[in-house]
Amino acid sequence: MALSCHVDGEHHRLRTEPRETLAGLLAGLGSPVGTGCDQGECGVCTVRLDGRPVRSCLILAAQCHGARIHTARSGDPALAGVRAWLSAASALQCGYCTPAFVTLLTDTERRTAEGGPAAVDGPPARHRVSEVTCRCTGYPGLTHAAAGLAAGTSPPGHTPRVEDERLLSGRGDFVGARDLPGQLWARVVRSHVAHAALLRVDVRRALRHPGVSAAYTADDLPEAMRLLHRDLPAPAEPVLATTDLRYAGQPVAVVLAESAAAAEDGAELVDVVCAPRTPLSGPEHGTSHLSDDDPRWIATVRQRVGPDPADVDAAVVLTRTFRLPRQTAMPLETRGLLAEWDARAPRLTVHGVTKHPQLTRELLARSLDLDPRHISLPAGDVGGAFGVKGETHPEDLLVPWLAMRAGRPVKWLEDRAEHVVAAHHSRGMVWRAELRADPDGRLLGAGAEIVADAGAYVRPLTTLQALLATALFPGPYRLPRYRARARCLLTSRTPVGPLRAPGRLEAAFVRERMLDLLAHELNLDPVEVRRRNLLTAADMPYDAGTVNEGPVRYDSGDFLGAYEHAVRRAGAYEQALRRAGSQRPGTSEGTITGASGAPDGTAHGPGGLKGPGSLESPDDPGGSPEDGWRRGTAVVPFVDKAGMGGDERAVATLRPDGTVRIDAAAAPSGQSHRTTLARVAATALGIPRDRVHIVLDDHTSGAAGPGTFASRTATHTGNAVHAACVALRRRAAEWDRAAGADRTAVPLDRIARRGGAGLRAVGRYAVDAHTYPHGAVTCAVAVDPELCLVRVERLAISCDAGRVIDERVVRGQLAGGLVQGVSAALLEEIRYDEREQPLVTGFGEYPLLLAADVPDIDVDLLPPAAPTAGTPYNPLGVKGIGEAGTSAAAAAVAAAICAAVPEWMPAIDRLPLSPEHLMAAVDALARRSGARHRAGRGIPAPRSDT
Ligand code: FES
Numbered sequence: 012m013a014l015s016c017h018v019d020g021e022h023h024r025l026r027t028e029p030r031e032t033l034a035g036l037l038a039g040l041g042s043p044v045g046t047g048c049d050q051g052e053c054g055v056c057t058v059r060l061d062g063r064p065v066r067s068c069l070i071l072a073a074q075c076h077g078a079r080i081h082t083a084r085s086g087d088p089a090l091a092g093v094r095a096w097l098s099a100a101s102a103l104q105c106g107y108c109t110p111a112f113v114t115l116l117t118d119t120e121r122r123t124a125e126g127g128p129a130a131v132d133g134p135p136a137r138h139r140v141s142e143v144t145c146r147c148t149g150y151p152g153l154t155h156a157a158a159g160l161a162a163g164t165s166p167p168g169h170t171p172r173v174e175d176e177r178l179l180s181g182r183g184d185f186v187g188a189r190d191l192p193g194q195l196w197a198r199v200v201r202s203h204v205a206h207a208a209l210l211r212v213d214v215r216r217a218l219r220h221p222g223v224s225a226a227y228t229a230d231d232l233p234e235a236m237r238l239l240h241r242d243l244p245a246p247a248e249p250v251l252a253t254t255d256l257r258y259a260g261q262p263v264a265v266v267l268a269e270s271a272a273a274a275e276d277g278a279e280l281v282d283v284v285c286a287p288r289t290p291l292s293g294p295e296h297g298t299s300h301l302s303d304d305d306p307r308w309i310a311t312v313r314q315r316v317g318p319d320p321a322d323v324d325a326a327v328v329l330t331r332t333f334r335l336p337r338q339t340a341m342p343l344e345t346r347g348l349l350a351e352w353d354a355r356a357p358r359l360t361v362h363g364v365t366k367h368p369q370l371t372r373e374l375l376a377r378s379l380d381l382d383p384r385h386i387s388l389p390a391g392d393v394g395g396a397f398g399v400k401g402e403t404h405p406e407d408l409l410v411p412w413l414a415m416r417a418g419r420p421v422k423w424l425e426d427r428a429e430h431v432v433a434a435h436h437s438r439g440m441v442w443r444a445e446l447r448a449d450p451d452g453r454l455l456g457a458g459a460e461i462v463a464d465a466g467a468y469v470r471p472l473t474t475l476q477a478l479l480a481t482a483l484f485p486g487p488y489r490l491p492r493y494r495a496r497a498r499c500l501l502t503s504r505t506p507v508g509p510l511r512a513p514g515r516l517e518a519a520f521v522r523e524r525m526l527d528l529l530a531h532e533l534n535l536d537p538v539e540v541r542r543r544n545l546l547t548a549a550d551m552p553y554d555a556g557t558v559n560e561g562p563v564r565y566d567s568g569d570f571l572g573a574y575e576h577a578v579r580r581a582g583a584y585e586q587a588l589r590r591a592g593s594q595r596p597g598t599s600e601g602t603i604t605g606a607s608g609a610p611d612g613t614a615h616g617p618g619g620l621k622g623p624g625s626l627e628s629p630d631d632p633g634g635s636p637e638d639g640w641r642r643g644t645a646v647v648p649f650v651d652k653a654g655m656g657g658d659e660r661a662v663a664t665l666r667p668d669g670t671v672r673i674d675a676a677a678a679p680s681g682q683s684h685r686t687t688l689a690r691v692a693a694t695a696l697g698i699p700r701d702r703v704h705i706v707l708d709d710h711t712s713g714a715a716g717p718g719t720f721a722s723r724t725a726t727h728t729g730n731a732v733h734a735a736c737v738a739l740r741r742r743a744a745e746w747d748r749a750a751g752a753d754r755t756a757v758p759l760d761r762i763a764r765r766g767g768a769g770l771r772a773v774g775r776y777a778v779d780a781h782t783y784p785h786g787a788v789t790c791a792v793a794v795d796p797e798l799c800l801v802r803v804e805r806l807a808i809s810c811d812a813g814r815v816i817d818e819r820v821v822r823g824q825l826a827g828g829l830v831q832g833v834s835a836a837l838l839e840e841i842r843y844d845e846r847e848q849p850l851v852t853g854f855g856e857y858p859l860l861l862a863a864d865v866p867d868i869d870v871d872l873l874p875p876a877a878p879t880a881g882t883p884y885n886p887l888g889v890k891g892i893g894e895a896g897t898s899a900a901a902a903a904v905a906a907a908i909c910a911a912v913p914e915w916m917p918a919i920d921r922l923p924l925s926p927e928h929l930m931a932a933v934d935a936l937a938r939r940s941g942a943r944h945r946a947g948r949g950i951p952a953p954r955s956d957t
């Protein structure tokens with residue numbers, strides 16, 4: 012049907028199909044409207060329709076005849092104030108959700124401007140912000156910005172990130188918004204069963220559907236197109252299923268069509284005939300029936316420190332089992348690719364690949380029989396990745412192959428339901444953990460036996476979580492004896508891969524639960540037990556053991572000192588609240604506070620606080636007893652692993668206008684790499700940041716590196732950029748002297764004008780040692796013991812992040828990571844039925860935290876402990892902090908719940924700590940204890956299950 016409407020002031024006459032949504036229509040016009048679910052759940056598609064904010068995925072384009080639609084690109088003057096506030100409050104990272112927030116908050120801005128603060132009668136800022144989901148920021152900046160706009164105040168002065176202006180004005184270069192002339196759309200046909208023999212795939216009906224141009228099965232693909240499998244004894248994953256279906260969501264066929272809708276319709280018409288088999292269940296269903304040489308055990312990882320813990324004479328031996336569910340990254344932007352093949356050049360260009368461009372290029376070259384130099388992977392914007400994008404999935408080979416085969420560009424965008432089953436999962440583990448301690452709670456030894464759900468096929472990083480879980484289980488503690496074994500189990504589920512803080516969130520949760528249980532067993536203060544075992548600066552560097560990938564050697568830090576600092580800070584905060592009249596945190600508008608944002612000093616709190624930072628006693632819940640909620644605070648220490656090897660090279664080139672081009676091999680997905688690297692370069696060169704131009708995708712420049720993962724960009728790419736800039740400055744000085752100048756300063760702009768343009772230097776950083784950011788997470792919760800509801804009331808993180816390059820970026824990463832970890836602790840789980848069918852299709856069954864669920868976050872950057880600063884292997888003295896916030900978050904939430912309701916201590920043995928699981932666990936505990944009801948006070952807490 013014909014349609015006439017105005018979009019951002021421009022008049023359009025269009026044709027639309029009956030089922031096209033407004034979101035689809037706007038995407039076709041190149042408007043900055045992303046989608047995260049297409050089901051009205053995430054709010055990322057929010058635009059203004061005739062002045063009202065609406066979710067454009069829920070509105071049919073046909074309903075918009077005659078309408079005026081405004082997006083983040085609108086010329087509305089109210090947008091300037093919104094953009095300024097969002098930037099000042101560090102309210103964006105990847106920027107995928109940003110157009111929605113710009114649109115949403117424009118309302119607030121306009122009403123405030125028209126009538127002043129009194130005119131704002133909308134919901135409080137935190138609830139307003141909850142209308143859109145953000146996976147990156149953790150919300151405090153967004154809430155802060157919304158509150159500032161509602162109050163009609165001006166944003167504080169700040170230096171925006173390099174990325175801000177583009178993302179805030181709706182000019183992000185996300186793959187979904189990219190189109191190429193003549194492009195075809197791909198739709199993948201996926202297995203609906205978890206395990207079956209594949210008997211036949213018939214694409215004939217699909218090929219007869221209007222608009223469908225081709226359909227392919229495994230028979231059409233070259234044999235070389237299989238995913239890497241690192242020589243583990245498990246099936247190599249075919250790009251399209253051949254003889255077996257091994258997980259629900261596995262690609263079986265692919266349909267190419269002239270439009271996304273035709274491709275989707277065509278895919279529905281592909282007939283897949285299979286004979287179901289009994290699926291291989293996950294580790295939570297038990298593995299005692301499997302012999303040690305069962306082929307389902309595809310890899311084993313071991314860790315060993317000191318003599319055997321079993322030989323130590325310990326007063327307490329504590330053993331517990333813990334279950335961690337499968338979780339997944341759920342970036343707001345799902346995966347997507349746009350591939351283009353120019354046979355004459357020849358050149359294959361693939362938009363949307365991220366994380367390991369170098370590896371991906373080599374894999375594509377090998378699979379498609381191309382010269383790697385003929386493959387381009389442009390670094391566009393990526394709407395969050397958190398480990399999931401750019402790991403090799405079948406589509407990463409399939410879509411480029413389709414473009415070559417079709418001789419036309421091919422676009423593939425995953426929908427949310429596909430993302431949940433097809434993008435790799437993480438975390439699914441069962442732990443049997445053991446602690447041995449003396450009567451004073453000093454650790455004598457520990458052990459862990461882990462079964463890790465590997466999924467249906469082996470991928471390059473299948474064993475990563477198991478490796479890191481075993482390596483980091485000892486954490487920040489002195490542990491003289493340790494043994495761990497992790498076995499990876501083949502199941503009929505989506506293959507696994509990394510998710511922010513892989514292995515560490517799991518290890519920290521189990522470890523800290525065990526320490527709390529140990530304190531409970533010995534009737535000691537959990538804070539005191541931690542104190543007695545934490546490593547100090549005198550222990551550094553500390554060898555925590557070895558794991559298959561190499562030594563675990565903590566480089567620097569005072570773990571005990573950082574913990575004491577966080578405990579004092581938590582105590583002082585609680586004390587200040589009491590002085591202020593017991594107003595609980597979480598009621599004010601969100602902000603990330605710095606060192607001066609919360610009271611500091613030694614606390615000897617009255618009432619519920621027994622001592623500095625002590626956990627609150629159940630006798631004095633510290634909140635308002637009349638509301639029936641019980642409150643507890645926990646401070647949990649952590650050490651995270653960051654940065655990882657690879658030969659990293661960056662190139663600095665002086666340009667004719669005196670600016671400097673930096674070529675580097677980072678692959679950003681919203682972490683502010685351009686801001687961080689520009690600041691490193693500007694500092695080393697002695698020029699303003701806006702005189703630096705960062706280029707991340709020219710593989711012919713001489714820049715090289717394995718990409719962005721393991722929080723390595725600041726440590727590895729940053730140090731390579733630093734080295735390149737130092738070398739360029741030296742070279743420029745030599746050139747200047749040779750040209751007759753007599754000065755100590757190095758004025759790059761004058762040198763460039765006098766003929767020095769083109770001077771170039773390469774910087775290299777090839778150290779394979781990790782850095783270990785450390786600190787403590789503080790979490791305060793309120794718990795309704797009848798309904799098993801948990802409300803997080805305060806979050807804080809103290810972190811030694813080494814030298815801080817850009818404080819706003821570091822604070823943002825720590826806060827965002829922390830909230831992602833809290834979300835994992837409270838909500839996230841991919842559940843399966845008895846046939847191993849996933850029960851999740853989107854945010855409805857896999858909810859994420861919203862702004863209303865998140866309190867203020869206090870990010871406290873500790874001064875770097877020697878010898879991090881200036882250490883020879885890391886000239887910048889930086890530690891990677893992309894994952895540090897996540898690693899101890901679940902541990903802190905669990906400890907805080909136990910502080911609030913200590914009777915539940917033995918019941919908390921799994922994640923997520925959702926009302927449903929808590930209720931089941933507490934009911935089971937009550938049954939074991941013979942108590943009549945689940946409310947905390949009714950359950951006598953058993954000391955140990957051993
Ligand atoms: S609400 Fe529209 S895409 Fe999620």
Ligand code: FES
Pocket residue numbers: 102103104105106107108109144145146147148343394395681
């Ligand atoms: S900044 Fe909100 S989803 Fe990335």
